[in-house]
Amino acid sequence: MKIIFGAFMNYSIVQIHQLIKRSLKSFRFRKNPPELYQPFGYMLSLGGKRIRPLLTMMSYQLFRNNVEHIIRPALAFELFHNFTLIHDDIMDAAPLRRGKETVHEKFGEHAAILAGDVMMIYAYELLNSVNAKKKTDVIAGFNRAAIEVCEGQQMDLNFEKQPVNIRTYLKMIELKTAVLIAACLKCGAILGGASKSDQEHLYQFGRNMGIAFQLQDDWLDIFGSEKFGKKKGGDILLNKKTFPLLKGIELSKKNNDQRLIDLLTADHPEKISRVIFLLNEYTVKIYCEMEIAKYHSTALKHLELVRVKSDRKKNLLQFATELIIRDY
Amino acid sequence: MKIIFGAFMNYSIVQIHQLIKRSLKSFRFRKNPPELYQPFGYMLSLGGKRIRPLLTMMSYQLFRNNVEHIIRPALAFELFHNFTLIHDDIMDAAPLRRGKETVHEKFGEHAAILAGDVMMIYAYELLNSVNAKKKTDVIAGFNRAAIEVCEGQQMDLNFEKQPVNIRTYLKMIELKTAVLIAACLKCGAILGGASKSDQEHLYQFGRNMGIAFQLQDDWLDIFGSEKFGKKKGGDILLNKKTFPLLKGIELSKKNNDQRLIDLLTADHPEKISRVIFLLNEYTVKIYCEMEIAKYHSTALKHLELVRVKSDRKKNLLQFATELIIRDY
Numbered sequence: 157m158k159i160i161f162g163a164f165m166n167y168s169i170v171q172i173h174q175l176i177k178r179s180l181k182s183f184r185f186r187k188n189p190p191e192l193y194q195p196f197g198y199m200l201s202l203g204g205k206r207i208r209p210l211l212t213m214m215s216y217q218l219f220r221n222n223v224e225h226i227i228r229p230a231l232a233f234e235l236f237h238n239f240t241l242i243h244d245d246i247m248d249a250a251p252l253r254r255g256k257e258t259v260h261e262k263f264g265e266h267a268a269i270l271a272g273d274v275m276m277i278y279a280y281e282l283l284n285s286v287n288a289k290k291k292t293d294v295i296a297g298f299n300r301a302a303i304e305v306c307e308g309q310q311m312d313l314n315f316e317k318q319p320v321n322i323r324t325y326l327k328m329i330e331l332k333t334a335v336l337i338a339a340c341l342k343c344g345a346i347l348g349g350a351s352k353s354d355q356e357h358l359y360q361f362g363r364n365m366g367i368a369f370q371l372q373d374d375w376l377d378i379f380g381s382e383k384f385g386k387k388k389g390g391d392i393l394l395n396k397k398t399f400p401l402l403k404g405i406e407l408s409k410k411n412n413d414q415r416l417i418d419l420l421t422a423d424h425p426e427k428i429s430r431v432i433f434l435l436n437e438y439t440v441k442i443y444c445e446m447e448i449a450k451y452h453s454t455a456l457k458h459l460e461l462v463r464v465k466s467d468r469k470k471n472l473l474q475f476a477t478e479l480i481i482r483d484y
Numbered sequence: 485m486k487i488i489f490g491a492f493m494n495y496s497i498v499q500i501h502q503l504i505k506r507s508l509k510s511f512r513f514r515k516n517p518p519e520l521y522q523p524f525g526y527m528l529s530l531g532g533k534r535i536r537p538l539l540t541m542m543s544y545q546l547f548r549n550n551v552e553h554i555i556r557p558a559l560a561f562e563l564f565h566n567f568t569l570i571h572d573d574i575m576d577a578a579p580l581r582r583g584k585e586t587v588h589e590k591f592g593e594h595a596a597i598l599a600g601d602v603m604m605i606y607a608y609e610l611l612n613s614v615n616a617k618k619k620t621d622v623i624a625g626f627n628r629a630a631i632e633v634c635e636g637q638q639m640d641l642n643f644e645k646q647p648v649n650i651r652t653y654l655k656m657i658e659l660k661t662a663v664l665i666a667a668c669l670k671c672g673a674i675l676g677g678a679s680k681s682d683q684e685h686l687y688q689f690g691r692n693m694g695i696a697f698q699l700q701d702d703w704l705d706i707f708g709s710e711k712f713g714k715k716k717g718g719d720i721l722l723n724k725k726t727f728p729l730l731k732g733i734e735l736s737k738k739n740n741d742q743r744l745i746d747l748l749t750a751d752h753p754e755k756i757s758r759v760i761f762l763l764n765e766y767t768v769k770i771y772c773e774m775e776i777a778k779y780h781s782t783a784l785k786h787l788e789l790v791r792v793k794s795d796r797k798k799n800l801l802q803f804a805t806e807l808i809i810r811d812y
Contacts, residue, residue: 180607186631192638243601247594266575266641273571273604274634277627280608286622288616295612301607303514306602310520313594 176206185283195263195271208233208340215344233284242272299337308332320397334366357458362456374398375444389428407438497623504534523591523599530582536561537669542799543672554675559608571601636660662694669744683785692783702726703772717756735766
């Protein structure tokens with residue numbers, strides 16, 4: 157096990173990203189029956205930021221060069237993520253994904269269930285390429301996150317019918333989104349030969365970053381400008397219980413103020429603007445930003461504690477900074 | 485690696501079966517959210533013959549004692565099988581499974597999709613207990629079968645809309661049913677330290693036995709007595725294209741006889757008895773039995789070729805003989 161420090165050939169984020177895109181394009185899966193593999197290929201062709209393999213490889217690169225050695229386990233995380241998207245879209249009856257028809261919309265629900273299933277198996281096939289010494293730890297890290305992602309999705313489904321508070325909401329986004337990001341970073345570290353303590357710091361870096369990222373998504377829906385491509389207030393129209401809305405409800409309850417709750421349970425032509433008006437009255441924007449900043453800074457603290465030279469951390473630091481857009 | 489021949493303590497089929505039942509009962513999975521894990525536990529509580537772990541362990545026992553050492557990977561096959569049942573039942577809109585409500589019927593389709601997903605992940609978690617030396621081979625064998633099972637299920641779905649011939653039908657049951665049985669036997673052999681050649685013979689033993697078993701299931705539906713619990717002619721009513729029907733169609737086409745095809749495409753109050761009458765006219769029963777016997781004897785030939793003492797083969801031989809009920 158050779159760890160080369162010093163004059164290392166580090167890949168830039170862009171270079172890793174290109175490597176991932178090329179590898180995904182040339183990823184060979186079986187072809188028959190086409191009714192199974194066309195939805196599979198279609199889903200992967202929809203694009204996306206490929207954040208999960210990117211993080212896996214950046215984490216590995218803290219400790220070792222030649223990130224191309226771990227392209228297969230890194231892609232396992234992308235496949236797993238895409239599998240969850242296919243099945244989640246069925247449950248959400250979502251018509252669109254990345255601006256195009258969802259898999260179940262285009263190929264039917266049964267084909268979508270099966271294409272998702274087989275995609276998960278392919279993820280494990282990619283993981284099986286890891287060398288014997290590290291395989292148990294990598295698969296264990298992957299499985300824990302995979303199980304928790306399912307738990308998070310079930311919690312999210314429950315929220316359609318059950319009352320939600322901020323604590324359970326944060327737990328849900330941790331499971332549904334953050335733990336997979338965390339597992340990418342941890343598994344990258346395992347593959348790179350990191351110590352247990354560094355593995356754990358990278359896990360916590362990812363977990364906190366994932367939560368911050370999701371909270372920012374909630375923030376953008378309500379307080380963001382339209383430039384991020386999403387229609388403002390979409391979560392409000394869909395009656396989604398996101399952080400800003402839950403915070404608004406919490407604060408108005410404390411004030412015995414029924415207005416926000418009435419507005420959220422009714423259909424009003426100016427629902428979005430009125431809800432946002434009330435949230436601003438309760439300075440919810442600032443509460444959100446404080447919460448995002450809290451998770452973001454905890455994440456960075458964990459990255460700081462990883463015991464490698466700071467120039468090796470540049471990529472992850474840049475990524476974490478750019479991920480949390482500070483236009484507030 | 486110690487292989488004890490000679491005075492070995494071999495478990496009987498009944499003993500292995502009890503071990504599997506006990507282990508499944510005490511199998512610990514997480515509990516929250518209950519909306520995810522109740523369907524999970526419900527599915528496992530429905531029972532079943534537990535053939536897959538049984539075969540895994542019997543195959544292992546050809547080479548080694550202490551089958552209890554491989555209970556976890558053996559159960560992985562049972563979990564995977566149950567995952568496929570949950571998802572297949574959704575696609576087939578089946579109301580009942582083993583005489584009880586199907587998972588999606590009892591808990592809703594979304595919970596059933598997710599419970600299936602998480603059950604597959606638990607299967608891999610169990611496989612991850614295999615020691616590092618054998619893990620890659622075991623997971624590879626498992627994955628190949630898992631992928632093929634999805635392909636077989638997609639082929640089966642296609643058959644609802646596409647014309648089917650006997651060749652593609654046999655391919656479908658091979659993928660949907662036989663390869664998983666084959667993988668159980670192969671993985672049991674890998675875990676037992678078998679040679680590549682013995683692994684392959686056991687794979688082929690399982691593959692051929694699986695096909696014979698499915699063909700017998702088709703046979704029973706049409707020519708069997710009612711004592712096996714299934715209502716006779718169910719496949720005919722559901723317009724399923726099973727081996728006897730495809731053989732009947734093939735033979736009547738050769739004879740330019742339109743009667744069977746007309747009957748199958750129409751709704752007739754005496755459809756079942758009339759179809760069976762025509763199938764008997766074409767001696768389809770004998771064709772089926774010849775086909776079953778062909779796969780069964782090929783299976784037994786492969787078992788014979790496994791290079792272990794014949795007294796070690798008793799369990800598998802007994803099982804294979806009992807599986808194919810010779811009341812014809």
